Amino acid sequence: MRVVLAEDLFLLRDGLVRMLEAYDFEILAAVESGPELTRALAELEPDVAVVDVRLPPSHTDEGLQCALAARRARPGLPVLVLSQHVEQLYARELLADGNGGIGYLLKDRVFDADQFIDAVRRVAAGGTAMDPQVISQLLSRRARDKPIGGLTPREREVMELVAQGRSNAAIAAQLVVTERAVAKHTSNIFAKLDLPVSDDDNRRVLAVLAYLDHGR
């Protein structure tokens, strides 16, 4: 699997390159600034891009903007965004086009190599990987409010895991239920959130988006 990596801190970039190579990823380019990233994404056609939100030269959300621009040019280009902090605001912007292939994780998540690599693969395959913190921020707000779209507590639990980008099998394993039960929950959720019938992956992305939007 071919990866473009953008991270301005040398130690982290180096560490990520070594980790990804250890898991048999091919690093097409490991860049350290926004313009370089834009060029690499346009020319190299990677399977997935791993991008730090804050990049030079502006040291603002340049990485995020480059990734969004590249996705406008090439819809569905898988991008995993890494950051020192996660914000629902950014999560929503990343998911807004509804095309999937989006990951948004705290940098801390690279501590757990297996889970991190799993997230990269999921994003490359067109799925989502939302940081649990984005979801927990939402849940702490939700605690006082009425449940969105009339989801039952169990459905909310499932929704939280769907939002993180877990597969039905992974959710079933975590909640100790059968995959069929999870599938039933997810289709209930999709119905309650008024999502159009389409392929399952896309609906999962839309569900996350709807979930985030309900947080407003």
Next chain:
Amino acid sequence: MDSSTKRPGPLVSAGRGLMLSVVSLAGSITLFVLSVLSLVFIVLGFGVFTTPAVLTMVRAHANQRRLLAARWSGVRIPVPYRPFPADARTGVTGRVERCSLMLKDPATWRDLQWLLVDMTAGFITALLSCALLLYAVEGFVLAAGLWRVFTDDRYWYAFVPVDSQATGLAAAGLGAVLFGLGVRYNADLLRGHFLLAKALLAPGTDQEMALRIERLTESRHDAVDTSAAELRRIERDLHDGAQARLVAVGMDLGTVEALIEKDPAKAKALIGKARQSSAEALTELRDLVRGIHPPVLAERGLGDAVKALALRLPVEIEVQVELTGRAPAPVESAAYFAVSEALTNVVKHAGADRAWIDVSHTGGMLRIAVTDNGGGGAVIGTGSGLSGLERRLGTFDGVLAVSSPAGGPTMVTMEIPCELS
């Protein structure tokens, strides 16, 4: 002229002029004489006790004129007197202190100058606005028949010698002109009287500077205090948090090094613990950074930072942002933390379940309004979060206004002068 003040009728102006002329002459002369006497008596000793009393009367007299100026002609004259210290002493020493404070205040001396001008030029402008009409009436009365009294001994009506019906009519003609002038201009004469007072009673440039320097000194003290307190908090957080955790990580790794061959299972467990500690250190650092300068603020500016903040709070908040550029970084930061504090109040005290934030920039002012549907009753006072907010904004010459009737809603408005880039 203040647009809310209606131009008074000529008769009203004349009446006011008459009253003012009496006050100017009698009041100002009396007070001036008393002041001078009292100042002279300071040399004899007991002037120290009479002077504050007399000067207080002078100030009341001047304030009365300020009030009338605003009410009758829309002329606003600021009050420049220095405040007395809150911890002023009582008894004889207090009296002496009070006296010397008043004498050191340049406004006192300007008041005395004004008394002199008021009893002369001030008196004349006030009297003219009334006299023009009265004198005109005299002209008419002369023409109507009063001239007969003066057939032998001619009477000078202004520059007209009145001794016959013809000259009497001439006097009436002049009277009509004067009457016209009075009707047309006596409101302006009155206004002139107040402008004259303003020239002497309004604080001079020096005084304005002094007042401004006082404010700046105060806000600088606040700013230094606040940032010192912030630094102490950051130091403590780092010391007890991330720093301690990193020490633990280092210790664990040292133990791992010793154990890795003897007891691999225990070493593995320790590595897990070290990773846990480093994750916790990161979380603490992240929270700390958010408190120093929120990352979204650095990346996106005020508008999105406020939106991101609103998304984190357990209250439904609508955010409206109309900014064409970014404010200077220090202003952005101050504004962000001001909003953050206002929202903390909303969540903690207001008992609100909805809030609205409005951010805009007009006329060189960054304006932020935070409104909630809670119980109201918020006041800017000692110890409240709002006075802290006021101090925070004060550093940037910003102002805070709170409207919070009992029962709500509460609206906190902040304004900071700045340019967008």
